[in-house]
Amino acid sequence: MDSKQLEAFDSHVAGEGKVEPKDWMPDNYRQTLIRQISQHAHSEIIGMQPEGNWISRAPSLRRKMILLAKVQDEAGHGLYLYSAAETLGVSRGEMDQALLSGKAKYSSIFNYPTLTWADAVAIGWLVDGAAITNQIPLCRCSYGPYARAMVRVCKEEAFHQRQGFEGMMALAKGTSEQKAMAQGALDRWWWPSIAMFGPPDDDSPHSAQSMAWKIKRFSNDELRQKFIDMAVIQAQALGLEIPDPDLKLNEETGHWQTGPIDWDEFWAVVKGKGPCNRQRMTHRRKAHDEGAWVREAAMAFANKQQQKSEKAAA
Amino acid sequence: MDAVIATALRFGDNAMVLGQRLGRWVSRSPTIELDVGFANQALDLIGQANLFYELAGRLEGKGRSADDLAFLRGADEYYNVQLVEQPNGDFAQTVMRQVLYAAYADIVFDFMAKGSNDDLAAIAAKGQKEMAYHFRHAGEWVIRLGDGTEESHARSQKALDFLWPWSHELFAYDAVDEKMVRQDVLPDAETIKKQWMESLGEVFERAGLIINEDGWQPGGGREGVHSEHLSYLLTEMQVLPRTYPGTQW
Ligand SMILES: [Fe+2]
Ligand SMILES: [Fe+2]
Numbered sequence: 302m303d304s305k306q307l308e309a310f311d312s313h314v315a316g317e318g319k320v321e322p323k324d325w326m327p328d329n330y331r332q333t334l335i336r337q338i339s340q341h342a343h344s345e346i347i348g349m350q351p352e353g354n355w356i357s358r359a360p361s362l363r364r365k366m367i368l369l370a371k372v373q374d375e376a377g378h379g380l381y382l383y384s385a386a387e388t389l390g391v392s393r394g395e396m397d398q399a400l401l402s403g404k405a406k407y408s409s410i411f412n413y414p415t416l417t418w419a420d421a422v423a424i425g426w427l428v429d430g431a432a433i434t435n436q437i438p439l440c441r442c443s444y445g446p447y448a449r450a451m452v453r454v455c456k457e458e459a460f461h462q463r464q465g466f467e468g469m470m471a472l473a474k475g476t477s478e479q480k481a482m483a484q485g486a487l488d489r490w491w492w493p494s495i496a497m498f499g500p501p502d503d504d505s506p507h508s509a510q511s512m513a514w515k516i517k518r519f520s521n522d523e524l525r526q527k528f529i530d531m532a533v534i535q536a537q538a539l540g541l542e543i544p545d546p547d548l549k550l551n552e553e554t555g556h557w558q559t560g561p562i563d564w565d566e567f568w569a570v571v572k573g574k575g576p577c578n579r580q581r582m583t584h585r586r587k588a589h590d591e592g593a594w595v596r597e598a599a600m601a602f603a604n605k606q607q608q609k610s611e612k613a614a615a
Numbered sequence: 616m617d618a619v620i621a622t623a624l625r626f627g628d629n630a631m632v633l634g635q636r637l638g639r640w641v642s643r644s645p646t647i648e649l650d651v652g653f654a655n656q657a658l659d660l661i662g663q664a665n666l667f668y669e670l671a672g673r674l675e676g677k678g679r680s681a682d683d684l685a686f687l688r689g690a691d692e693y694y695n696v697q698l699v700e701q702p703n704g705d706f707a708q709t710v711m712r713q714v715l716y717a718a719y720a721d722i723v724f725d726f727m728a729k730g731s732n733d734d735l736a737a738i739a740a741k742g743q744k745e746m747a748y749h750f751r752h753a754g755e756w757v758i759r760l761g762d763g764t765e766e767s768h769a770r771s772q773k774a775l776d777f778l779w780p781w782s783h784e785l786f787a788y789d790a791v792d793e794k795m796v797r798q799d800v801l802p803d804a805e806t807i808k809k810q811w812m813e814s815l816g817e818v819f820e821r822a823g824l825i826i827n828e829d830g831w832q833p834g835g836g837r838e839g840v841h842s843e844h845l846s847y848l849l850t851e852m853q854v855l856p857r858t859y860p861g862t863q864w
Contacts, residue, residue: 349642349650356638356657360855360864361682362665366658369638373654376647418855418864476862584642592645594770595706598763605762 314515319445322388330514334444335389337516339396342382344408345375346400347581348428351411355421367464371425374457381454385446401586409567410493412575419472419479419486425465427487427494427532433458434528435498438518466535473539480540487536488544494532495559496567498525504564526556533557618794619732620674621694622801624684625837626720627667628695630742631685632845633716634660635852636703645706652752656713659745666738674734686856690846691839698781700836700845707760707770711778713753718814719785719807720746726802735800754818761822768823775824784834785811791837 306325313320320326349372356372359365383393399405410428415421436458439451472483499505499521511517519527536543547560570578616624637660640653668681699716703709724746727739760767786804788796795801819826835841855864 346647353642356641357635357851358854360686360862362661362668362685363682364864365638366661366665369641369654369658369661372641373651373658376641376650376654380647380651471864475864476859478859479862479864588643588645591643592649592706594764594766595645595760598760598767601767602759602763 311513314443317441317515318443319448320443321445329510330516331389333511333514333516334447335386335391337511338382338386338389338447339391339399340406340408342379342386342396343400343405344411345379345382347407347411347585348424349375349379350581350584351413351415351577352421352424354415355418358418359421360418364468367468368421371461371464374461378454378457381450385450388446397589401582401589403573403582406571408497409570409575410490410497412570412578412581413489413493414577416489417482417485419469419482420489422465422468422472423483423486423490425461426469426535427465427490428497429458429461429465430532430535431494431497431528433462434524434531438524439516441515441518443515466539469539469541473541483539484541487541491544492563492566493570495525495529496562496564498522498528500564500567501562529557529559616791617674618791618798619735619800620671621791622795623667623671623674623735623738625694625696626723626742627664627671627684628693629699629716629720630660630667631664632693632695632848633699633712634658634664635848636699637709637713639703640709649706656745656749656752659742659749663738663742663745666741670734670738682856686853690841690849693841693845693849694837694839695845696781696784696836697833697842697845698778698784700842700848701778701781702844704774704777705770706756707767708774708777710753710756710760711771711774713749714757714815714818715778715782715785717746717749717753718811721750722807722810722814723801726807727800730801731799750814754814757818757824758822761819761824771822772824775819776827779826780829780831780833783832784836787832787834787837789837 307327310320310325310327310330320330352368352372352375356365356368359368383396386396387393396405400407410431415424433455436451436455440448440455442448442451469483469486472479474480502508502520502522505521508517508520512520533543533548545560547558549558550556551558569575573579634657637653638657641650641657644650644653664685665681668684672679672681672684696716698712701708701712703712721743724739724743728736728743730736730739757771760771762768786808788804792801792804796803833842856862
């Protein structure tokens with residue numbers, strides 16, 4: 302590697318310069334971004350499943366339309382992010398293969414089940430809420446295509462979060478059965494949501510380099526804290542109880558402090574032992590396998606059309 | 616039942632049931648682009664159902680909301696054509712069902728949008744644009760599959776053979792429809808059937824598919840007579856409002 306090139310790159314990035322696809326970049330920078338962006342895309346795709354689980358049973362026409370529109374957005378985010386990753390020289394086929402083979406990861410939170418309607422709503426409130434907290438700083442990411450993708454994605458995630466909160470409010474202010482449903486969802490999704498920010502800072506191998514490269518702007522723990530402070534206030538507004546007996550406001554810092562996060566559970570789910578890891582992967586592979594003949598047909602048709610137009614031109 | 620209310624319910628139910636069917640593809644499609652497409656089309660259809668139901672509820676004057684009409688009627692009170700309740704099957708069957716229905720709805724809504732009933736015209740004007748798009752999208756897929764691989768061709772011909780009998784019901788007008796024709800709300804059955812055959816004929820020709828007419832013409836959806844499939848579809852769709860009556864969501 303040319304040390305002058307590297308120096309120039311580092312100072313460009315340190316000065317908040319943007320990196321574009323054709324620019325020279327260190328291989329590690331490229332690989333880090335490919336991993337992060339494709340993982341993000343895979344999360345959008347797998348994330349369609351737990352919410353999609355309630356499309357057929359959404360309890361009103363309005364809720365069904367909101368949910369369909371949201372899941373449609375998530376699929377769109379996946380496509381948009383795959384395109385951003387492709388600008389780094391990885392192909393869509395390689396990324397699909399990495400997800401299907403289990404080599405690539407996706408956000409572990411989607412390995413939890415949506416057992417009631419309230420779970421599907423709570424995903425909008427908490428998971429989209431956590432996603433925005435993570436992604437707003439990514440709008441300033443040093444890699445241009447990712448930063449631009451995030452600007453659009455964040456707008457939609459913010460909309461999902463508001464709708465999720467509104468949906469939770471309808472349940473929390475509803476009948477006693479609805480309120481119990483909402484509380485049950487918060488009980489199930491609270492800890493996975495705050496674990497979504499990843500391991501604590503002293504146990505986060507990739508963080509320092511990503512900070513220096515302006516891919517990451519805040520540490521996992523800083524982002525987690527931002528989210529907790531926001532979510533606690535919102536849970537109070539809903540009249541729901543956060544399932545953490547140790548939760549308290551730290552008067553000095555003004556931040557909400559939680560009890561210990563169960564990192565053993567987090568790592569177990571990351572390593573495939575969550576309630577739905579196998580189900581999510583089986584579902585994705587089944588969709589992929591059952592669609593193979595359709596994709597082949599589309600390709601065969603496109604080839605025939607091309608041959609026809611070449612013949613006509615000749 | 617008043618003919619305008621009946622018509623609103625019939626088209627609302629067609630859209631509701633077909634939207635419910637398409638929504639099932641989301642996260643299960645052959646490509647992510649198709650996941651987006653199916654979600655989008657399901658959304659269009661449920662939007663149409665919502666508008667037709669609001670109108671039906673308002674005209675009926677019994678205080679039934681769009682949600683009441685969607686979630687609290689049983690299969691024998693649903694008036695959709697049986698075509699739209701047929702199972703998704705494989706992708707070939709789903710796009711075939713879509714092209715058969717969308718071609719029809721496109722033509723009917725185009726007429727209804729210029730017709731004498733302003734309420735229905737407003738809904739149809741929006742719906743026509745959507746169904747024209749669904750027809751184009753599904754039609755392109757039927758052509759692609761028909762003229763793709765041997766397997767995709769065989770699956771498409773099978774889908775057409777399976778679904779074709781239910782297409783007849785689209786044109787099986789009853790007294791309500793005839794009244795709507797006289798009032799210049801619906802086009803007459805002969806006219807739409809001719810236009811429909813023209814639209815589809817072109818698609819099938821490019822796809823290399825043939826219509827095998829075997830004389831079976833199931834029907835009765837307009838009067839609430841359905842195949843076994845509809846009750847399952849509604850049971851799943853209605854589970855929450857039925858379990859928790861009177862609850863707002
Ligand atoms: Fe998203
Ligand atoms: Fe979202």
